[in-house]
Amino acid sequence: MADQEEDYSSLPLSDRFQHKIWKVRKAAYEEAAKQFEITPDEQDPAFRPFLNDPGLWKGAVADSNVAAQQDGVAALCAFLKFGGRDACTRTRGHTIGPMVEKGLASTRAATKASSLEAILLYIELDTPAPVIEDLLPALSNKQPKVVAATLAALTAIYHNYGCKTVDPKPVLKILPKVFGHADKNVRAEATNLAVEFYRWLREAMKPMFWNDLKPTQQTEMEAQFEKIKAEPAPKQERLLRSQQAAMARAPPPGSAGAEDEEEAEAESAEIDAFDLxxxxxxxxxxxxxxxxxxxxxxxxxxxxxxxxxxxxxxxxxxxxxxxxxxxxxxxxxxxxxxxxxxxxxxxxxxxxxxxxxxxxxxxxxxxxxxxxxxxxxxxxxxxxxxxxxxxxxxxxxSLSECLEEILEYLKHKNPQVKEGTMKFLIRCLKTTREAPSKPEVTSIAEAAKKLLSESSEGLRSGGAEVLGTVMKIMGERAMGPHLEGLDDIRKAKIKEHFDTAEVKAKDKPKPPPAAAPPKAAPAAAPRKVVAKKPATKKPAPAPSVYAQEAQAPLAPQPTARSLAGSKLGAPKASGLATPGGGLKAPLKRALPGPGGAAPTASPRRPAAQAAPVEDDAPPPPRLGLGGRGLAGRSLAKAPAVNAPPPASSISPPPNSGLTAVERAELEELRLDKDRLLRQCDDLRQERSRLNSEVQELKNQNAQLIEDHTRDVLSIKAKETQLVRARSDCEAAEAMCGQLRREMERLKRALTREERVNSTPMIASPSRDVFSDEAGIYRDTGLYGAPQDNARTGYSSRSRLSFTSALSEEKENTGDVLASQYGRHKLSPDGTRNGRTSAASGSGGRGSPAPTSYSSRADSMNGQREGNGISNGQPVESWKRAAEVTNALKAKIEQMKARQGINRN
Missing domain, CATH: 1.25.10.10 (Leucine-rich Repeat Variant)
Known part of the structure; x- marks a missing residue:
């Protein structure tokens, strides 16, 4: 009992943090939290032991006793809240890991809440990237409750600080992995985290992980997204310490600086897939x-x-x-x-x-x-x-980079191109975040005013919309000079588009520059520009102070400003009393002044606006001797004057640094500058037009070159086809000639074969039934009995056969009438060539005729001679003719069989 009642309060807090008794540790945690809360600043000695030994907090947040752990995490929160950035950076690496495993996954709600608050404080005090980096390994923990608790902590982080402050890319990369976890609680927390991402990122988050989800998960997620689509854009609920300091330095609400910061913040809040x-x-x-x-x-x-x-x-x-x-x-x-x-x-x-x-x-x-x-x-x-x-x-x-080509195509001859370019320009003006410069506004306004006079209603309306959109960006006052000369109807149309236009850029008027102190050198530069103008020489100029300062003197001619009726020439109530008694006399003397005198005041500045003379000053010198007017300046370079003029002859300079005459000259120079700027704009537009024409000519030239090249290639292709066609034609003609020769040869061969097969077996050239093969068929039974032929005589066909036989005999043997001189074709001892042998059915050239054939022929000849054949009529009986015919038929069939001729 004595040990239990022992007082440990005398021990240092660092020792009690590591004490083996949990009650001692718990009491130490509570005491440390109270000390931190009453510290005046971050440099208090109460923080020193824990900054020197940050490992003390590792044991506190992972205390084995759940009651002590609850107080330990609460003490860490107080330490971070009052200890500042050093407390965060020195302890972060020791506490986040144990706190995720044992604090976020604790069964006690107070411990979980304190652990989450400590993590949020770590982010608030420094940057969120190291904290996210320490949290991501816990998503691979084997215990599902640790993974689910980590996902819940990430959801809270992005809910409080937003995706613009905390980079969502590292978490989005591993989100598909936790969607595939086996534990349903993990998947539920992953869904909550994805919904929180959708609140900030909308559709920009999907390319990072959407395709890795299952179709059912995508359907469930879409259902969850539909519930929050109508919600307004979320805002950051908790600020970093750096953001809090920046807000403290920010201008008050409603000022111009505050509006600019709000616009910049709104622009930075937009996150797209490209950034992720x-x-x-x-x-x-x-x-x-x-x-x-x-x-x-x-x-x-x-x-x-x-x-x-x-x-x-x-x-x-x-x-x-x-x-x-x-x-x-x-x-x-x-x-x-x-x-x-x-x-x-x-x-x-x-x-x-x-x-x-x-x-x-x-x-x-x-x-x-x-x-x-x-x-x-x-x-x-x-x-x-x-x-x-x-x-x-x-x-x-940007708009500046694209504007030149846009203005060129607004002048295109094709109305369709012109209308498409006009619509593109309107979209550019509505989406650009940088207001166009004044020269660009002038160019756009000139192009749009030309569209107002187009014949197409769409182009006219588009020109009015362009002017209205530019007016929305630049303001009505800035666009007023550009709308001069337009009728009321067009101005009303432009005003309608001005009222309905939605733009992202606003022209921010620049503050007027501070008034510079008067200097002599800058005043000389514009006078040099004026010196280039032709001026009327004044006789006998005298050097003056202005001539010495400017080093570029000029005697300007009198203008409307120097006359009595002008604003600059109007006399003042407190004017200078000159000896001349008024204004006209000195002016008349000044203009035609003698060669050796110079007027007191220049023609551009009347005497009424001359510098006043002090009351105690001596009277002014005579006219033309010591004046300060600009008309007294010489056209030539004034010699340097060493000694300053007497103080009595020079009035003190005005407080503004410029006299009325100099202001008038400055106005003229400004007008000249505006005129030169307009000329430059005109020349620039002319240059743009010429450039567009050059570009168009280049395009036409390129098109013509391309067409020419295509035509040349087409011609070459046609020539190649023609050469090939000619070659094919020649080959076809050669083939036709070859086939024609082959056909003639085959015809001749066929004719020869027919002639060989139709050679007549006759004994004498006299008219006989054996004139040719056809005659044999005809006389021996195919066309009737031989007696019929004997009565009627030879037919025309028999005569033709005999004539053809004679011509063939002449062609082959050269002796047409050989048979008339005692040699018969059918005689056994007659000499035969190849054709007669083949026709007679012999086996070779010169072979004798068969015996039966020869005996029959001799007997027929003998009978003809014995019976006294006259007029070509046969005397033998039809039986003998039939026998001879049958024998000849047999011989013909044998010859056909040998020569391979098929029977028909």
């Missing part, structure tokens, strides 16, 4: 044959190549590289005859500009003019794709 995504290298993924396919003659191959490129470039953020060749190829596609190719190329330009942002600026000149030239396309889908590409090109650059 990591740059991706897409150049290595482009097909190696992309440019070959893009130059293909088939539109389908070109479109497929562009579709593949679109899939590669369609990423949230693209790593910078050399895209010059790709952009030039896409710009060339703008001239493609197929609108599908044009549309796909415009979409590729859009995603490339969206992925590169500011890095795309160097490729703007490659694609912008071709896209705007293609705005002549009337199809809505193509026009929309071209407009979207132009919008992304503008967002990647």
């Amino acid at each position: 995504a990591e740059p991706q290298d897409v150049l290595s993924k482009v097909a190696s044959d992309f440019h070959e396919q893009l130059a293909s003659s088939k539109w389908k191959e070109r479109k497929d190549a562009l579709e593949a490129l679109y899939g590669v470039l369609n990423v949230p953020r693209i790593k910078d590289g050399d895209f010059g060749e790709i952009t030039r190829g896409l710009a060339k596609c703008m001239k493609d005859a197929n609108i599908a190719v044009v549309t796909q190329a415009a979409q590729c330009i859009e995603v490339l500009a969206k992925g590169l942002r500011k890095s795309f600026g160097k490729y703007r000149s490659n694609v912008m003019s071709p896209i705007m030239e293609r705005l002549k396309e009337k199809k809505a889908s193509v026009a929309d794709a071209l407009g979207a590409a132009l919008d992304q090109v503008f967002l990647a650059t």
Whole structure:
């Protein structure tokens, strides 16, 4: 009992923090929290032991006793709250890990709340990145309750500080992993974290992890997103210490500086996918044959190549590289005859500009003019794709970079191009965050006023909208001079668009420069400009103080300002009393003054505005001797005067530093400057017009060169086709000749074969039934009995056969009438050539005729001689003729069989 009643309060707090008794530790935690709360500042000695030994807090937040742990985490919160940034940076690495495992996952609500508050304080005192880095490893913990508690802490962090203060990219990368966790509580906390991200980022968060979710999870998430879409944009509920200090230094609400800061804060609050995504290298993924396919003659191959490129470039953020060749190829596609190719190329330009942002600026000149030239396309889908590409090109650059080409195409001869350019200019004016400069406003206003006189209603209305939008940016007062000369109807139309226009840029008027003290050197510079003007010489000028200061004297001519009726020439009530008794006399004397005198006041400044003379000063000198007027300055360079003029002859300079005459000269110089500026603007516009004409001529020249090249290639192709056709024709003619010769040869061979087969078996050249083979058939039974032929005589066919037989005999043997001189074809001893042998059925040349055939022929000849055949009529009986015919038929069949002739 004595040990339990022992007093440990005398021990130092650092020792009691590590005591083995939990009650002692608990009491130490409570005492430390009370000490921290009563400290006057961050330099109090109460913080020193814990700053020197930050490991004490590791044991406090992970105390084995849950009651002591609760007080230990509460003491850490007090230490951080009152200890400042040093307390945060020195203890953060020792406490966040144990506090996540044992504090956030504790069963006690007070411990969990204190642990979360400590984590939020760590972020508030310094930066959130180290805290997030220490929290992310806990998402891989084996205990689901630790993972769920960590996700809940991350949700609270982003809810209090927002995604602009705390970078969401590290958490978004690992979010798909926790969505696939087996524990339902982890998945529920992951859903809550994703919903919190959606409150801040909206659709910009989806490219980071959306595709890695399952379809059912995507459906559930969409249902959760629908519930918060109508909520207003969230605001940061808890500020960092650095932000609190900045707000303390901020100007009071309602001032101009406060408005600027609010606008800057509103702009910085917008987060898109580009800021969240990591740059991706897409150049290595482009097909190696992309440019070959893009130059293909088939539109389908070109479109497929562009579709593949679109899939590669369609990423949230693209790593910078050399895209010059790709952009030039896409710009060339703008001239493609197929609108599908044009549309796909415009979409590729859009995603490339969206992925590169500011890095795309160097490729703007490659694609912008071709896209705007293609705005002549009337199809809505193509026009929309071209407009979207132009919008992304503008967002990647600025209005100043794009304005020159926009103004050039507002003068295009094609109304469709002019209207598309006008709509693009209106979108640029509404989305730009930088107000155009005054020269740019002048150029835009001049181009818009020209649109007001167009014949098309759309162009006229667009010109009024352009002027109204510019007026919304610059203000009504700044646009007033540009609207001079317009009728009331057009001004009313411009005012309507001014009332309805929504712009993001506002012209911020610059504060007027501080008045500089009067100096002699700056006053001399404008006088040199005036010195270039022709001026009337004044006789006998005398050097004056102004001539010595300016070193560029000039005697200006009298103007309206120097006359009595002008504002500058009006006499004052307290005017100078000159000896002349008025203003007219000195003025008359000054103008035609003698050669040796100079007037007191210059013609540009009347005597009434001369410097007043003090009351005690001596009377002024005579006129023309010691005046200070500008008319007294010499046209030549005044000699240097060493001694200053007497004080009595010079009045003290006015307080403003400029006299009335100098102010008048300054006004004239300003008018001259305005005139020169207008001339410069006119020359600049003329230059722009000439540049546009030159560019148009270049485009026409390039088109003509391209057409010429295409025509030359077409002609060469036609010539090649003609040469090939001629070669084919010659080959065909040669083939025809060869086939014709072959046909003639085959005809001759066929004729020879027919003649060989039809050689007549006759014994004498006299008319006989054996004149030829056809005659044999005809006389021996095919066409009737031989007696019929004997009565009727030979037919014309028999005579033709005999004649052909004689001609063939003449051709083959050269002796047509050989048979008439005692040699018969059928005689056994007759000499036969190849054809007679073949016709007679012999086996070779010179072989004798068969015995039966010869005996039959001799018997027939003998009978003819014995019976006294007369007039070619046969005397043998029909039986003998039939036998001879049958024998000849058999021989003919044998010859056909040997020669391979098929029977028909």
